[in-house]
Amino acid sequence: MIVYDSVDILLxxxxxxxGMQLSFHHHLRDGDHVINQIMNAVNTxxxxxxxxxxxxxxxxYTAILEALKRxxxxxxxxxxxxxxVAEYCMKHPLKHGLHMQTHGGxxxxxxxxxxxxxxxxxxxxxVDVLGNATGTIGPAACGSLGYAIADAKYAKTVILxxxxxxxxIENPQxxxxxxxxxxxxxxxxxxxxxISGTTTITNxxxxxxxAKKATRLIEALGYIKPGFxxxxxxxxxxxxxxxxxxxxxxxxxxxxxxxxxxxxxxxVEMLNLGMVKSLYDVQCFDLVAVDSLKNNPKHRSMSAHExxxxxxxxxxxxxxxxVVLGATxxxxxxxxxxxxxxxxxIIGGSGGHSDTAEDAKLSIIVAPLIKxxxxxxxxxxxxxxxxxxTIDCFVCERGIAVNPRRQDLIKIxxxxxxxxxxxxxLLALSHDYTGIPESFPSKKEVIGNVYDRHGRIIDYLYLKx
Amino acid sequence: MIIVGTLESSDCLITIxxxxxxxxxxxSIVYDAFGQQICHVIKHTLAKANITKAHIICQxxxxxxxxxxxxxxxxxxxxxxxxx
Numbered sequence: 332m333i334v335y336d337s338v339d340i341l342l343x344x345x346x347x348x349x350g351m352q353l354s355f356h357h358h359l360r361d362g363d364h365v366i367n368q369i370m371n372a373v374n375t376x377x378x379x380x381x382x383x384x385x386x387x388x389x390x391x392y393t394a395i396l397e398a399l400k401r402x403x404x405x406x407x408x409x410x411x412x413x414x415x416v417a418e419y420c421m422k423h424p425l426k427h428g429l430h431m432q433t434h435g436g437x438x439x440x441x442x443x444x445x446x447x448x449x450x451x452x453x454x455x456x457x458v459d460v461l462g463n464a465t466g467t468i469g470p471a472a473c474g475s476l477g478y479a480i481a482d483a484k485y486a487k488t489v490i491l492x493x494x495x496x497x498x499x500i501e502n503p504q505x506x507x508x509x510x511x512x513x514x515x516x517x518x519x520x521x522x523x524x525x526i527s528g529t530t531t532i533t534n535x536x537x538x539x540x541x542a543k544k545a546t547r548l549i550e551a552l553g554y555i556k557p558g559f560x561x562x563x564x565x566x567x568x569x570x571x572x573x574x575x576x577x578x579x580x581x582x583x584x585x586x587x588x589x590x591x592x593x594x595x596x597x598x599v600e601m602l603n604l605g606m607v608k609s610l611y612d613v614q615c616f617d618l619v620a621v622d623s624l625k626n627n628p629k630h631r632s633m634s635a636h637e638x639x640x641x642x643x644x645x646x647x648x649x650x651x652x653x654v655v656l657g658a659t660x661x662x663x664x665x666x667x668x669x670x671x672x673x674x675x676x677i678i679g680g681s682g683g684h685s686d687t688a689e690d691a692k693l694s695i696i697v698a699p700l701i702k703x704x705x706x707x708x709x710x711x712x713x714x715x716x717x718x719x720x721t722i723d724c725f726v727c728e729r730g731i732a733v734n735p736r737r738q739d740l741i742k743i744x745x746x747x748x749x750x751x752x753x754x755x756x757l758l759a760l761s762h763d764y765t766g767i768p769e770s771f772p773s774k775k776e777v778i779g780n781v782y783d784r785h786g787r788i789i790d791y792l793y794l795k796x
Numbered sequence: 797m798i799i800v801g802t803l804e805s806s807d808c809l810i811t812i813x814x815x816x817x818x819x820x821x822x823x824s825i826v827y828d829a830f831g832q833q834i835c836h837v838i839k840h841t842l843a844k845a846n847i848t849k850a851h852i853i854c855q856x857x858x859x860x861x862x863x864x865x866x867x868x869x870x871x872x873x874x875x876x877x878x879x880x
Contacts, residue, residue, distance in 0.1 A: 703858025704858035704860060768830065769828070769829055
């Protein structure tokens with residue numbers, strides 16, 4: 332396998348040219364050094380009309396910002412973005428737009444060749460001399476490389492970018508067969524930035540109250556039983572719910588079958604206590620999870636395709652019982668927004684939000700009723716990330732609302748100790764505290780699309796004025 | 797000069813500086829949605845305390861009306877105690 336140690340020589344050999352489609356993954360999160368090193372080299376060249384497919388964009392990806400300012404990029408396709416690149420994109424339309432996918436939808440688009448990637452630059456914490464790669468070891472170990480697997484299999488040219496080359500990797504996450512070359516850099520990432528900022532259990536009284544209500548809801552609906560499966564992600568409230576569920580399982584001597592999604596130390600602890608049979612890990616949120624993935628065979632990495640591709644009949648989340656998700660806004664039809672804030676700035680994106688909501692038997696949104704005077708419930712969300720017909724319940728500190736489409740759930744809860752309240756009443760209650768918001772952002776010029784996992788446009792992004 | 801409150805989320809920081817006229821400055825993260833309501837609460841609270849000359853600065857991080865009112869009333873009380 333050919334090994335480059337210069338980005339410039341590599342880009343020359345790749346004949347990087349106008350209109351090319353480039354992809355990156357975000358497993359090194361805010362500690363990624365690969366995107367900036369590649370894009371800094373791109374920025375010095377007189378190249379235009381590049382189409383970028385980073386699986387997410389974090390605040391530290393400043394070379395993308397520079398590329399936008401130098402008019403190198405004409406299209407951005409991603410699943411999540413925040414920080415300066417997001418802010419710039421909302422105020423400066425791209426020639427071919429901004430396209431927000433889901434994690435499962437991204438894998439689907441690549442595998443159906445709806446998205447054709449010319450060059451995939453894959454940050455690979457350890458590579459062997461043959462061109463196999465793993466994320467579990469190396470100075471920038473990040474654990475699972477789940478979001479990069481489709482790129483590694485389907486891109487026309489696959490470049491592994493690493494700072495650690497060894498003789499042999501036992502169980503590679505990426506196999507050498509489709510790899511074209513290796514780029515060796517001094518550093519591909521800063522481990523401190525690889526850890527997500529949101530992976531501790533909340534101790535905020537409002538968050539604790541929400542978690543308590545959500546746990547009671549899941550229990551009352553009969554989901555906490557032997558063999559059940561769940562995904563909570565890494566939000567503070569979600570982790571509190573995990574902790575509550577864990578206590579209930581211990582009290583009742585229940586073992587669950589699997590936990591999916593982004594994995595944290597709290598999920599690893601449940602695995603180590605034998606309370607869950609397997610962890611299916613598309614993304615490690617902390618170093619405990621990275622370590623567990625390396626050492627515990629019951630902690631398995633999975634690709635975005637195995638996790639959530641809607642065209643994969645064996646996708647893991649098809650068997651998911653319960654998913655707990657967050658929201659920046661929810662509306663009276665239970666549509667959820669995690670893409671923009673109420674002032675029309677991009678602050679995130681679906682990630683696996685709308686994938687899991689659609690597949691899980693029970694999808695629960697947890698969020699405080701009011702966040703810094705901004706009511707979470709709207710007449711209509713600013714942006715639809717996850718359609719309301721896939722959302723079953725909304726839990727806030729003041730009560731639980733159930734989607735009227737789920738009369739089956741409402742019937743079960745009527746016979747339980749859990750009381751529910753119409754979402755319209757929760758909206759009125761929040762306005763009692765905050766007053767009625769005066770204006771909403773004007774929406775004139777479309778600058779991008781929001782897609783569901785099947786590739787259908789479900790909403791638009793608008794220029795921020 | 798009197799300063800009351802914090803810049804924590806859901807709170808506000810009120811500053812009162814002696815002035816010859818009444819000047820009200822509001823800087824809020826939710827100004828588009830609630831700016832008018834915030835101004836209304838401030839004016840109402842000032843009128844109730846008979847403050848007609850002062851420079852009021854409200855740096856708001858999404859405080860509810862009663863928080864803004866409480867912070868401002870405290871600031872006014874201290875302002876008057878200090879003999880401005």
